[in-house]
Amino acid sequence: MSERRTSADGGMETSYGFREVGNGEKQSLVNDVFHKVAKRYDIMNDMMSMGLHRVWKDAMISALNPKKESGYRVLDVAGGTGDIAFRIVEASGRLAHVTVLDINASMLGVGEERAASKKLSDNLTFVEANAESLPFEDASFDAYTIAFGIRNVPRIDVALSEAYRVLKRGGRLLVLEFSEVEIAGLDKIYDAWSFNAIPRFGKAITGDAEPYQYLVESIRKFPNQENFAAMIQKAGFSRVNYTNYTGGIAALHSGWKL
Template identity: 45%
Template sequence: MENDTTDFGFSEVPLADKARRVRAVFDSVAGRYDVMNDLMSLGLHRVWKRFAVGLVAAQPGERILDLAGGTGDLTRLLAPRVGPAGRVLLGDINGAMLARGRERLLDTGIAGNVDYLQLDAERLPLAERSLDCVIIGFGLRNVTDKQAALVEMHRVLKPGGRALVLEFSRPVLPPLKPVYDAYSFQVLPRLGRLVAGDADSYRYLAESIRRHPDQDTLLGMLHVAGFARCQYFNLTGGIVAVHRGYRL
């Protein structure tokens, strides 16, 4: 963050403007976000999220932050695992996404051990060493200062606590790249226009994936933030990766 601009997809925008633009994207797509996730990933996002939750290894009584949790897919998987003595905090900067998440979770009978927080990933309103785990799924690439968010994730974890980042990454199988690029920049915006009435937001989402750090760069960022025992797991040929690190 050495200058006064940052990436918004393939564009450069003022630092202070990115959060507003990202908020507008998710305000626009919140109502059709879950349908689009299924269509865009051919349902694979559910497999990726279950894999990440498996790596969390949540225990009864734990306190977990589902950061940038949006419509609550990860919270829905985590809440039964922490049980009535535990707590899942569903946090998101976008009020429309958070409201949609609360509605979906209540519809599936998940209540009593979930709290909803509208928050900024770069400035978490949580005490130091207060959580057992922080997981962020498909949200880090939308944060203005990703390193600051990772530092905050480290700050709020108890010693021995773990952080997980589930995010789109770089395909590691060469034949995947041209197919993936064609799908991202030709199919996704068309789907966005047809299903969500918004091609531009889905074009941004595709561009934001390309601007996100690759697997090894993000691994280094976790180390810089203070995490130890860092590793990552490639899924679907590296289209998605899960990074995990621990606070000592």
């Protein structure tokens, strides 16, 4: 089992979990994963984080501290099912507008259904597009958020450059992602849970273990906290920092366009 993380220089472009694939192949493979798990996405995150993803997402919104202004605009990328967008809208007193962008139509379909049931559709726009080529003008958004999605983007450096482009001056980037455990002992427990339990539960729930095997492997290939912070800085962001959650199982990275 290879767990060598990619560096700040990249390498996720051809990494489909622990398997190397050709240039241009990863995106379609990842799309297939999320078509398969879209209807059970929240269950998937509960399994992968032992339910803690809900706490981490709430902490992300607290860090963002959305303005309670009708002109406040956020772009939530890889957020198809709406989990982050709904939280932002509610935290803004239902004044903010969030554009939810995802490359996967199945995920967006789930999000649109959920938004309608929560009566939040007026505050949300759902857009099917690629994080590496955002269909928006320069300086369009006050904030850019992405939760548990950046590691599934083949060219992370390109996505970060696009995030910088569409943010206004003074805009903020927030990236929540599974990361490198930094507490001795916890890493072994987490590995045992990830590689033994999660694919088995995934197969029991969906009938297919393969998507979950990819997802736990992709966590181990993603750059660690320092290397990912370096990638954010390289994209042009200032005041870059990160906060570990639960011993580094997840980390919230922050940067500003100044």
